[in-house]
Amino acid sequence: MGRILAIFVFFLTLFVPGFLGAEPKSLKPITKQIAPKSVHNTDSKSEIVVNHFGVKLYLFPDRKSNVLKTIQFGERLFYDNSSLEPNTAEWVPVVTEENLAGFLLRNTLLLVSKNKLLSTVLFEADKLLNLNSTSLEQRMEIADSLFRHASTGEFRGDDFTLIKAKAGFALIKSIDILNEKNIKADSSKELLDFLKRHESKLLFDYSAGKYYVDANYFWKLVENHPNTKHSDYAGYLAAEASPDVDCKGELACELEKLRRSKMKYIYFFPNGNYVSLYSKSVVAKLKEITKDPESIACFQPAPQNIQVEINTMYRYVQDYGLRYRKEILPYIQILQKECLK
Numbered sequence: 001m002g003r004i005l006a007i008f009v010f011f012l013t014l015f016v017p018g019f020l021g022a023e024p025k026s027l028k029p030i031t032k033q034i035a036p037k038s039v040h041n042t043d044s045k046s047e048i049v050v051n052h053f054g055v056k057l058y059l060f061p062d063r064k065s066n067v068l069k070t071i072q073f074g075e076r077l078f079y080d081n082s083s084l085e086p087n088t089a090e091w092v093p094v095v096t097e098e099n100l101a102g103f104l105l106r107n108t109l110l111l112v113s114k115n116k117l118l119s120t121v122l123f124e125a126d127k128l129l130n131l132n133s134t135s136l137e138q139r140m141e142i143a144d145s146l147f148r149h150a151s152t153g154e155f156r157g158d159d160f161t162l163i164k165a166k167a168g169f170a171l172i173k174s175i176d177i178l179n180e181k182n183i184k185a186d187s188s189k190e191l192l193d194f195l196k197r198h199e200s201k202l203l204f205d206y207s208a209g210k211y212y213v214d215a216n217y218f219w220k221l222v223e224n225h226p227n228t229k230h231s232d233y234a235g236y237l238a239a240e241a242s243p244d245v246d247c248k249g250e251l252a253c254e255l256e257k258l259r260r261s262k263m264k265y266i267y268f269f270p271n272g273n274y275v276s277l278y279s280k281s282v283v284a285k286l287k288e289i290t291k292d293p294e295s296i297a298c299f300q301p302a303p304q305n306i307q308v309e310i311n312t313m314y315r316y317v318q319d320y321g322l323r324y325r326k327e328i329l330p331y332i333q334i335l336q337k338e339c340l341k
Contacts, residue, residue: 043087046111048077048094048104051124053138055109057102061091068102073128073138074121074145076152077104118159121149122166129173136177140194143170147198161228164221165237171198172213172241179210205243215241215260222268232272239265239278251289251297255309255335258285259316266324267316279324286331290338298339310335 055071071077080101083093091103092111112120125142128134134142146167149155155163174194177183185195195202195211203212218238222231242261247253262278269275290296298306314336317329 043092043111044079044081045113046079047114047117047120048079048092049110049112049117049120049124050075050077050104050108051110051128052108053141055104057094057096057100057104059102061085061088061093061103068100069096071096071104071108072145073141074125074149076149077109118149118155118163121146122163125166125170129170136174136181136183137190139170139174139177140190143167143174144194144197146170157225158229161221161225161234162230165218165230165234168201168213168217168221168234168237168241171201172237175202175211175213182209185211203243205245212243213241215239217241219264226268232269232274235265235269235272236274239274249297252303252305252309254285254289255306255313258282259309259313263313263316263328266320270319270321270324275321275324279327283327283331286328286335290331290334293334293338296335296338298335300341302339306339310339 050071050073053073057068057071059066059068076097077094078096080093080095083101085091085093085103087093090106092106092109093101094104095101110120110124125146129139129142146163150160150163150167178191183191186192201214201217203214204210205212215238218234218241221234222238225231225234239261242257245253245257247257262282265272265278266275266282302310310332314332317325317332320328
């Protein structure tokens with residue numbers, strides 16, 4: 001009996017505060033890690049860049065609370081200064097463009113100064129677009145996001161040219177996956193809707209069954225914004241976007257393909273970053289076409305389309321810098337001599 005009593009008293013000292021002088025055990029309260037005031041001030045003045053996919057907007061700063069919506073990559077959000085819940089080390093209060101107020105996990109976004117918004121969005125987009133692991137759906141999401149940013153009217157001059165060019169680049173990267181994996185346009189509603197949204201910027205080659213981004217999307221950007229810092233980049237994308245058609249030796253096709261891409265770039269950007277590279281490519285192709293002048297397949301009288309291509313090429317070359325004019329002009333003159341008799 002005495003042994004049972006001793007055991008009973010022992011447990012009382014453990015669980016009853018102050019029993020026989022025992023110190024009560026203190027329990028640490030569970031508290032939120034409130035962000036310092038300096039962090040709040042910085043956050044409230046920052047632009048929010050969502051750089052992940054499938055990010056959930058929660059009603060409260062709790063993963064178990066209701067999900068208001070799924071935030072898209074690069075979606076425009078604003079810091080919620082009126083939130084009753086302060087920002088924490090884990091959560092950031094935000095408001096969407098449609099005035100939904102909620103919370104995002106801090107590790108799904110970047111908070112940057114206002115003058116870094118565009119460069120950050122484009123850097124994060126480029127990084128993801130160049131990863132093989134980025135799916136078609138994710139590439140489509142990036143493209144849509146960049147086109148939305150470009151249409152807000154917020155960007156002007158150099159910035160506008162850059163974001164429009166990068167949006168087109170994201171479209172190219174999406175279409176590349178579509179073609180490489182031979183995915184049919186009607187394989188999903190999301191893909192079909194995406195292609196319809198951007199149909200004015202796309203071409204479809206029925207013989208090859210492939211989509212292409214229309215190079216004219218970039219050329220119009222170059223023509224409308226000729227003196228901006230990034231028009232050279234847009235011109236490069238235009239030259240690269242031209243479909244690599246198999247001309248099967250057809251002269252008009254070969255000349256048009258060359259004239260509409262690399263030669264056109266040199267015409268617009270005589271001192272551009274890619275002039276040296278493209279001029280070598282043009283010379284190599286023209287040398288191949290004219291290596292045996294008597295066998296040039298223009299026949300007589302030369303078809304109208306061949307005449308047009310040669311005359312346009314000649315006009316382009318007349319406006320080239322001296323170095324590239326001297327390199328390319330002799331081959332154009334061979335074409336004139338043999339085809340424009």
